[in-house]
Amino acid sequence: MMAASELYTKYARVWIPDVEEVWKSAELTKDYRQGDGVLQLQLEDGKELEYKLDPKTNNLPHLRNPDILVGENDLTALSYLHEPAVLHNLKVRFIDSKLIYTYCGIVLVAINPYETLPIYGTDIIYAYSGQNMGDMDPHIFAVAEEAYKQMARDERNQSIIVSGESGAGKTVSAKYAMRYFATVSGSASEANVEEKVLASNPIMESIGNAKTTRNDNSSRFGKYIEIGFDKKYRIIGANMRTYLLEKSRVVFQADEERNYHIFYQLCASAHLPEFKALKLGKANDFHYTKQGRNPVIDGVDDAKEMSTTRNAFTLLGVNESYQLGLFQILASILHLGNVEVNDRDSDSSIIPPNNGHLSVFCELMGVTYQDMSHWLCHKKLKTATETYIKPIPKLQAINARDALAKHIYAKLFNWIVDHVNKALHSTVKQHSFIGVLDIYGFETFEINSFEQFCINYANEKLQQQFNMHVFKLEQEEYMKEQIPWTLIDFYDNQPCINLIEAKMGILDLLDEECKMPKGSDDSWAQKLYNTHLKTCALFEKPRMSNKAFIIQHFADKVEYQCDGFLEKNKDTVNEEQIHVLKASKKFDLLVELFRDEEKATSPTGAAPATGGRTRLSVKPDKNKAGQASKEHKKTVGLQFRNSLQLLMETLNATTPHYVRCIKPNDHKYAFTFDPKRAVQQLRACGVLETIRISAAGFPSRWTYQEFFSRYRVLMKQKDVLTDRKMTCKNVLEKLVQDPDKYQFGKTKIFFRPGQVAYLEKLRADKLRAACIRIQKTIRCWLARKKYLRMKHAATTIQRYVRGYQARCLAKFLRRTRAAIIIQKYQRMYVQRTCYKRKQAAALAMQCILRAYMARQLYKALLREHKAIIIQKMVRGWLARQWFKRSLKAIVYLQCCIRRMRAKRELKKLKIEARSVEHFKKLNIGMENKIMQLQRRIDDQNKENRVLSERLNSLEVSHAAESERQRVELTRLRGAEEDAKNNANKVTSLLEELERLRKDLQNTQKEKKAIEDWARTYQDEMEQMISELKEQNHLLKNEKNDLNRLIQEQSQQWTEKMQRALKEETQQLENDLNEERSRYQNLLTEHLRLEEKYDDLKEEITLAVNVPKPGHRRTDSTHSSNESECTYNSEFAESEEGSRGGEDVPKAILDMSLFLKLQKRVSELEQEKQSLQNELDRREEQFQRARARDDEEHKKARSAELEYESLKRQELESENKKLKHDLNEMRQSLRGSAEAGSAAPGSPAYTVLLDQLNASNEELEVRKEEVLILRSQLVSQKEAMQHKETMTEPLPYIEDVQKLTDAKEISQAYMGLKETSRSPRFTRRPTEVNELVSRLRSPFPDFHKLNEDGELWLVYEGLKETNRLLESQLQAQRRSHENEVEVLRGELQSVKEENNRQQQLLAQNLQLPPEARIEASLQHEITRLTNENLELHSDDPKEYKAYRISMLRRMVDLMEQLEKQDKTVRKLKKQLKVFAKKINDLEGGQMDVSPGQTADEPVHPVNIPRREKDFQGMLEYKKEDELKLVKNLILELKPRGVAVNLIPGLPAYILFMCLRHADYINDDQKVRSLLTSVINSIKKILKKRGDDFETVSFWLSNTCRFLHCLKQYSGDEQFMKHNTTKQNDHCLSNFDLAEYRQVLSDLAIQIYQQLIKCMENILQPMIVSGMLEHETIQGVSGVKPTGLRKRTSSIADEGTYTLDSIIRQLNSFHSIMCQHGTDPELIKQVVKQQFYIIGAVTLNNLLLRKDMCSWSKGMQIRYNVSQLEEWLRDKNLMTCGAKETLEPLIQAAQLLQVKKKTDEDAEAICSMCNSLSTAQIVKVLNLYTPVNAFEERVSVLFIRTIQTRLRDRKESPQLLMDTKLIYPVTFPFNPSSLALETIQIPSSLNVGFLTRV
Helix, strand or coil, X not given: CCCHHHHCCCCCEEEEEECXXXXXXXXXXXXXXXXXXXXXXXXXXXXXXEEECCCCCCCCCEECCCHHHCCCCEHHHCCCCCHHHXXXXXXXXXXXXXXXXXXXXXXXXXXXXXXCCCCCCHHHHXXXXXXXXXXXXXXXXXXXXXXXXXXXXXXXXXXXXXXCCCXXXXXXXXXXXXXXXXXXXXECCCCCHHHHHHHHHHHHHHHHEECCCCCCCEECCEEEEEEEECCCCCEEEEEEEEECCCCHHHHCCCCCCCCEHHHHHHHHCCCCHHHHHHCCXXXXXXXXXXXXXXCCCCCCCHHHHHHHHHHXXXXXCCCHHHHHHHHHHHHHHHHHXXXXXXXXXXXXXXXXXXXXXXXXXXXXXXXXXXXXXXXXCEEEEECCCCEEXXXXXXXXXXXXXXXXXXXXXXXXXXXXXXXXXXXXXXCCCCCEEXXXXXXXXXXXXXXXXXXXXXXXXXXXXXXXXXXXXXXXXXXXXXHHCCCCCCCCCCCCCHHHHHXXXXXXXXXXXXXXXXXXXXXXXXXXXXXXXXXXXXXXXXXXXXXXXCCEEEEECCCCEEEEECCCHHHHHHCCCCHHHHHHHHCCCCCHHHHHHCCCCCCCCCCCCCCCCCCCCCCCCCCCCCCCCCHHHHHHCCCHHHHHHHHHHHHHHHHHCCEEEEEEEECCCCCCCCCCCCHHHHHXXXXXXXXXHHHHHHHHCCCEEEEHHHHHHHCHXXXXXHHCCCCHHHHHHHHHHHHCCCHHHEEECCCEEEECCCHHHHHHHHHHHHHHHHHHHHHHHHHHHHHHHHHHHHHHHHHHHHHHHHHHHHHHHHHHHHHHHHHHHHHHHHXXXXXXXXXXXXXXHXXXXXXXXXXXXXXXXXXXXXXXXXXXXXXXXXXXXXXHHHHHHHXXXXXXXXXXXXXXXXXXXXXXXXXXXXXXXXXXXHHHHHHHHHHHHHHHHHXXXXXXXXXXHHCHHHHHHHHHHHHHHHHHHHHHHHHHHHHHHCHHHHHHHHHHHHHHHHHHHHHHHHHHHHHHHHHHHHXXXXXXXXXXXXXXXXXXXXXHHHHHHHHHHHHHHHHHHHHHHHHHHHHHHHHHHHHHHHHHHHHHHHHHHHHHHHHHHHHHHHHCCXXXXXXXXXXXXCCHHHHHCCCCHHHHHHHHHCCCHHHHHHHHHHHHHHHHHHHHHHHHHHXXXXXXXXXXXXXXXXXXXXXXXXXXXHHHHHHHHHHHHHHHXXXXXXHHHHHHHHHHHHHHHHHHHHHCCCCCCCHHHHHHHHHHHHHHHHHHHHHHHHHHHHHHHHHHHHHHHCCCCCCCCHHHHHHHHHHHCHHHHHHXXXXXXXXXXXXXXXXXXXXXXXXXXXXCCCCCCHHHHCCCCHHHHHHHHHHHHHHHHHHHHHHHHHHHHCHHHHHHHHHHHHHHHHHHHHHHHHHHHCCXXXXXXXXXXXXXXXXXXXXXXXXXXXXXXXXXXXXXXXXXXXXXXXXXXXXXXXXHHHHHHHHHHHHHHHHHHHHHHCCCCCCCCCCCCCCHHHCCHHHHCCCCCEECCHHHHHHHHHHHHHCCCCCCHHHHCCCCHHHHHHHHHHHHHHHCCCHHHHHHHHHHHHHHHHHHHHHCCCCHXXXXXXXXXXXXXXXHHHHCCCCHHHCCCCCHHHHHCCCCCCCCHHHHHHHHHHHHHHHHHHHHHHHHHHHHHHHHHHHHCCCCCCCCCCCCCXXXXXXXXXXXXXXXXXXXXXXXXXXXXXXXXXXCCCHHHHHHHHHHHHHHHHHHHHHHHHCCHHHCCHHHHHHHHXXXXXXXXXXXXXXXXXXXXXXXXXXXXXXXXXXXXXXXXHHHHHHHHHHCCCCCHHHHHHHHHHCXXXXXXXXXXXXHHHHHHHHHCCCCCCCCCCCCCCCCCCCCCCCCCCCCCCHHHCCCCHHHCCCCCEEC
């Protein structure tokens, strides 16, 4: 040790003993000096304490390890190795980090958490598979992997020894170890051996486990399971040995304990029909199951466990009858326990007759009631001469009954073990095995008996073996490093073992006493005292007892009570009872149990009485058979010693691995740690002994590089040399003065205990000093900066204060001056105000006086003026009165005179009236009037006639008017006569006139009243209008509100529809990916079964010594699965038939396995087909749902269809009329031509006739177009149903896209219309192509459609469409109303057009031919322009809709035309083929005449040279097919010849060969070639499937071959990007769609093989490069690692770094690019690569505590940034690879963020959305500070995180699935390479191919 004064200084922490906590931490408050007897300490709670040192030994308390070392994975990594350090480290890991496993050198310490933890899943198993033991966190899987790896590497058998006391978790640990082997290794056959090995666990637990006070599932026997492996290290079988079954539990249980589980399972299942005959009841009804008074275990369903046990029996081959027999025996044991025995007298007993339970027992066992009841109460004594039957008392009878029950159960236990071993036995030779020993740990109770003695004896033997193994490993380590070896003193328990098993030992004396006739426990105890009390220090006698003894075991002293030792050692049972059972004739299983009763030992050497059984290779005993009786008398102790000796020999012959299970508390509380119980078990299981052995030597070990990296801060620059070893030596010599404290090995430095802590202290001091210096400098800089800021602030303040004072003085002076000025002006203002006030008063007085005087003068003048006016008015009135009197008198005189004159005139008139002349004058005026009336009547009649001619509808009204006029005329004539007769009535008329005047006045008054009323009414109306306007304004506001609400609702519906569309799209994509993944997984399974089938075929072939047949293929035409098989069943049958008769049985045995495999393949094919059918069914359902939605859309478009139908009919009628007119015109022209000078053969006649024929042809074309339009219109509804879409709104989107692009479409249509007549018109415009491709696509790419927000435009267009449709419907209604008038106008226009045509023809006849053509074209253009202008001027909307509909028709017509063109091209090709065949035949038959002269004409055009050009086909002979496949596939080396080839050349060559086979219409050749290619690719992948270049090469070529099949298939969707020449190269005879599916499946298999190959290459690099290697040197320090060395983080020559990963990624990428792999496929491969990197890295991070630190998070983030940079360099950022690294990025961020407050918790929860709750909590639990300046995460903070994340719905899985493979897709990628330009290099050796 270092000097005490250097270590025990102030603030040093130590451990002091404590009664409650065992050890308590304290801190020194004062430095310790040599000679001090007291240490001044302060406890963690702040209490001061004086710790007195032992004056004799003066031993100082144990020092505490630095906090940085607390919580280490390996206890040997602790600098101070002692008991308190070990206990504290285990407690911190168990309580704070929730880690139950810890290494202690070679031992795995497992603490029972009493809680189910998610750390045993299959993902965890695969995470530990292949890893070094020190690289991962401690785990039972790590121990199992180490054993499995050493078995395979060292070719040596292994053992895993699991020990611990009851309730510590031994059985569970052993179970998980076996599960690991079963999962990792698999089985070598189809018999599912690994499942059977695991199935043995529930059986053995049910018959061998029971509830105790310490454990609910305690194993009451020991077992050693050997798991056998073949040469490929796959499980082939297993074997089990059992030790020391606790038979006494069958008949007795203590309080709170239970019998074996199987009894309670039976009772819980008593209600089942098959168990009715057992007559069972509840567990409390039987004596053997109710003694513990607690028959129920919380959380355990015994009935369910019974079902599990029965299933396990079935899996292991125990049929139903045997199972019922077992349960029958177990039920009989329960009934036997309820048999009551009564006293007959003091020396005898009796069972009452007709005992119910005994009757049931005898019935179940098939024995007689009398025999069994008799021998239960009697025993037989044999002497040399006679035999006696002696009755026994009640107590002995009860003991005999219990002994019989125990014996039966032991026999049943052995029988079950035998059958389990038979089920697990394999006929294949065992190459190696791994043994799992699950045995009881050291036990000590208040009363210890024979069972505890045997258990502790076994633990003594195991502890000795453990000590020797640890000592051996230490010695090997020192010798390997060439360190001087000094003997380490360790505890050797051989004296204790000798005390037990040596001659005259305890067991020997016990056996000797058992042989004595009157031997007893007391006499045996006296012999022990006499023999060992004085000779052996390990043997003691209790002071207060003579029937007990004490043995000092390695763990503790144990006192054993001698009572019962002899009886348990003898293990006797009444032989007559056994004979009764053996005599059973109804129960064969019972007879089978006791068949070998006379043979005590089985061939394995185990004792039946103890349940022990072994299967070691022991030579059979050649002694006489008579020795069996002697062997039968072997005692239990002797048998146990022998079996234990065999076990030790087995363990010594294997490499052991140790698991020590610790029980943390006796109350089974989850994650509760009791230090007292833990220390007791640590002492008992040897963990502390391991620590002591390690501490005795050099426990701390560092490599030179690790030491240099960790303690580089302690070195100066001059100390650093190029040689790391010399550097470390020089530094250590300076730092540690005592050379005995360390040793230098070849690769490591070894330190004594405490030296690492000392070096850590020096390092921390150095860092602390450096920190202080840095702090000092920074604080100085901060203080100076603060001073400068304060100085600058002070001068600034002074400047501002002085300026403020100056401003204050100036302000004071200004204010003083201003005050004076104010005073001056104020005084002036006061004087001036006083003056003005006086002036105003004087002026007011003057004004008032002058006003008074003016008013007085005004009043006088006014009185005078008024008097004058009065005088004037009076004088005027008097004058007027005089004038009126004078005027009245004058008027009276005039009236009198005029009256007189009027009377005279009246008389004259009366005389004249009587004269004739007067009447004549009157009649003259009347005749004129009558003539005028007559003339008017005539005019009206004339007008009536005109109106009647023009309007027939007005005849009735006109007649009535005429009649009225006639009546009026008659009336007028009568009035005329009345006027003649009543001329004398003038006076009355005058009176009438006066009356009318009065009426007029009245009418005027009424009119005035009416006008007033009208004005009033107008006012009221105006008021009402104003009110209506207000209401209208309110309505407008409401309308605006409603419009706004509608807009808002529309926007909401828009957003809702967008969300629904997005969600549905995402759901469909997820479903598609899921179905694709399932399908690809089925393909993988199919490939695996196919490979296994081939392997079995090879094994069968080798087994029967039949030479391997040639490669045979099966032709397939209708199934992808059939085409993938290389060998068919017929081949198998022929192979079976060719074998000899002597091999038939073995062949049949193998063929059963083969048929089973075939059945499995067929099941997988059926499942695949069912999945495909399910997918088709879902698609049909989706289409039916879409069809229902389309119905409404059809109704909306029905009006448009009707309109188009009317237009169609109109066009038909117009065409018919035009045709008729043209025929008439032709006839008339012919007639005129005959009559005229132009003869039928004249040029003018010919030109005219040609024009007419051309017009006729054009009319025929129009007719065909009309017919096509009719067919299109009729089938349009049906076509709508067959348009495939992916979402429901797609039909609307299609229409909207058509209508949205109406302008573009109309322009394209006009261009088509103008160019359709030109011979240069060969293809559609680009816009129409794009339109058709986007609208007709069955599965449009929505991501591509929406890349610029087009989906939103589509939805907006949908609304525009609805409005447009409404307007169209309205326009159609209006047009329908005016349709008759329009038709009449069109009829007239047609007539006029006909006349114009005749005139035009007449004019054209007079023009020359060139002018005629131009004139006709000009006329046609003018006509079309006028029609468009008229239509556009009539209704622009209708014109727009008309153009769109015409364009749609044109698109449909062009599609029909393209289809016809394809048909024509195909027919032309066939015609060429037939023509070529005919030419060949004719050429073969034709002989050239030798007498042919040279003068005969030669036509070179008949043999064109262009026909010999390469057409992109390769011809080969049928027999060359194997050679083609061999040279092009099987023997082609990607690294050799294929490097210089163009990418995909083999695929092109194969396709060109396939084209030729299609060209010649040879279906057999096509099928044979495709089958050979597929099988050859599979063969080369099976042979070289681990070569990345080969797999990548054939993946690229397979995809290219698949693309060629699509590109040249003739399907429209694959021909869009083809050239004309490529379209000519399309396949013409065969549809290879099914083979495309087969090739797609093959490409999927190759892709998965590529991923596996890539994963195998990357897997070893990921952890080292991403986690362990320090990319940023110096960021993270290296911590001590203990005995289990982890991989170094320093890059050595063999260590992978991040650069290694990037180089490998570059290699992968360059290889795939070189092979021409599709870019989309490369993106998918890169995404899979990054997922593997991220998943493996994160999984290892979650399983490695040493990697969870702040500095490691920085390293990970840097590494991820390098990977992202690589993605950017390769332009792969959009492939989704970065998203796969998101969980790893968030885990790295989690390591670096602050983890203290609630705000930090909230930030972590929002940041880590890609990590599950279990992963986040795991990282926080594992977070470990690397330096002393970091802090651990508190438990409270972790609970806060768990609380915040408890609402998350996620999978509880901890690790990511590294086996996940994303479903792959192969997007169509057409090639621009022309087939006719491909040149085949000679290096391919395919010269037998002929270019065609």
